[in-house]
Amino acid sequence: MRLPITAIPPIIHDLQRASGLSATVAGLLTSIPLLTFAIFSSVFTKASQRWGTSHVLLFAFLILSLGAGFRVLPQVVALLLGTFLIGLGIDGGNVIIPAIIKERMPEHPTRGVSLYTTSMVLMSSLATGVVGLLTTKYSLTTTMTGLFLLSLVSVIGCLLLLGDHSAETRPAAKAEPRLPRSIWTDRLAWLITLFFGLQALLYYSLVTWMPTIFQSVGYTPTVAAMLVTILQLACLACALLTPLFANSKGGKRFMLAVIGLGFGCGSVGVLLPIHTLIMGGLLALLMGIASGFSFNLAIIFFTQKTSNGRETIEVSGMAQTFGYLFATVGPFSFGLLKSWQGSWQSTLIICLVLAITIFITGRLIERQETVFQDQP
Template identity: 30%
Template sequence: MPESTQPESTPKSFVPAAAGVFLLAVCLRPAITSVGPVLERIGLEENLGEGAQGVLGAIPLLAFAAISPFVHRLAGRTGMERTVVLSLVVLGLGTLVRSWSGPGQMTLWLGTAVVGAAIAVGNVLGPALVKRDYAGRVSGAMGVYTAFITGAAATASLVAVPLANVSNWRTALAVWAVPSFLAAVLWLPRARAAARPVPVSPGSAETATNVWKWPTAWLVTAYMGLQSTTFYITITWLPSIETEHGVSPEVAGVHLFIASAAGIIGGLLVPFLMRGRSQVLAAVAAAVPVIIWSFGVLFAPSLFLLWAVCSGIGTGAALVVALALISLRGRSQHETTRLSGMAQSLGYLLATAGPIAAGFLTEHTGNWDAAVIMVAGIATVQILVALKAGQPPKASLTKPAVVPG
């Protein structure tokens, strides 16, 4: 299937072209994971209850759901490289706006929405870039890609409380504008050297692809949504769950860092379970540690560090599986971008309910037990979906529907 862009020329840059996707990965989570450790401080200063804090944590996911289906159009018009640069600049600006003490709470909510929209673009383009730049090594490259994502996420969660102690929570969030602007500068030579997109005719095979009528796409989307839900519940509320049991905010932040670091290990190891055409084993195995975390928190809370490691391994591995499924099921860069947009739009829309539901459950029950049980239930459903989503699709499932011209 012909691609909608011409082969790009080799840009003169300090960053090798194929490594650019990993530079993008570094910027896709710190603006989100830095919030959890200081969320209670934000709530106290801005008079936000647990429910409102859950909504604040869910806004980036709502932005992912709203923006993701349209990313392929933007990339098709301006080119993937230029779209990446634009998203990084907007991400940096949104991060600064969110941290600015503006009138009322407007800048907090508006900046959070802008951050989510910018990250959505990078989320969608990441799997397509991996498929294009690392064809034939998708699973391994996706493991490294997510290692950069989780590594940056872990660093952001680790330093959030110390930075807030030295200054305030606004500074702890604002510092993550710097990597975004720096990454945009380093991407510029590649964007300037990339060929302009070649317009595609309305009746071409590329415009005929309709992943929304593709059964395999719905399975991939379900897996993406379920693993995202467990990840964002734990990344948002893990510090609060631990502090309820007497853990200090500083130690809870360290545990969140360790969980994210464990996610790197899980993400790098799970590709070894994805060898061959089937990804069932990897998809199932990634959900099990999250269930272990849930039961551990409920019945042995004194071992929080161990359960944090389990949570990190599971969520890190599941992210690799979900993104690898997107790249492996898409037959071309164009198709992968569309599948990525669908999976991340509906997947994150499903995940949006997670932090909100956990916050409201806690607000109405008085403790975090119900929210932890909910995570175990979601991970169990994830295993059931994995049994189908990880299977190599039959020919009838991989052939996308054709929209009449």
């Protein structure tokens, strides 16, 4: 689900040449999906309660594939419409898949989350490296057609899910008990929302601006790009390691400490007067590990801090509505602050404050068992 977003930056210049996109409009190809996540997450939550998680997920991925098909056409309107539809489809998956993991793997939700996030990060990393190479050997149209065909894998997966009669596929509203009250009034749900929002803001802001920040302290553009690649690969490693820590309070506390130190020290470490390749690699590794653990832990909170699939999808929809709104605002705000201050110092200090905040938020989440636990 990350591939349709991360595949675009390496070929953005080819898309501009082929379709006549301006630089400003081209930027919408990555910002539209994030805005879509923020606006429509609650819609998919309600739809899944009425028609069932598996059916709505199939509909979401059909929309995603339709959007990928539109992007094959080298026209501005088709690109923007396709990107919007892709954002809708991904949003459906973002909201619904944690609930399906909770429903289908109730005894092993952490394993399901690990497989889910590992596959996303792996495909995201491959897309960044492979798509640009494909356009050098084949035409842009051929590359975009390949991405469209690849999107159909998600549709096939949903059809297999619907064909699995060993698991319950009734609508969530009938299969699960009613919520004792609105999820929007629950303190733990808001803490999980804040945690998800902070990790999304930090990840997307760092991925957007760290190449520029590294260059501003003396790294070459090539080295800066390599350091951000290290950051993203570290996310992949964390997805694989998460099950080792996530099933115990001690393990999650360790992850939270690494998240706080990684985001905090990794960010302000750039301000140190040491700009060697080893130092840059260490800082990128710290930020990447923090990003990987925080994203995986946020998804795990969706499943571990809820009692059933109905609660999971409610918390997932709520958290991702605000979380991706944070993610959309973050890169813009960081860039605006840099323009005002003339340097990245204030921005990096804010990252330190956010790192402390996400650590404290995670600890507060760990002190409660599940949502609605304070309900009489």
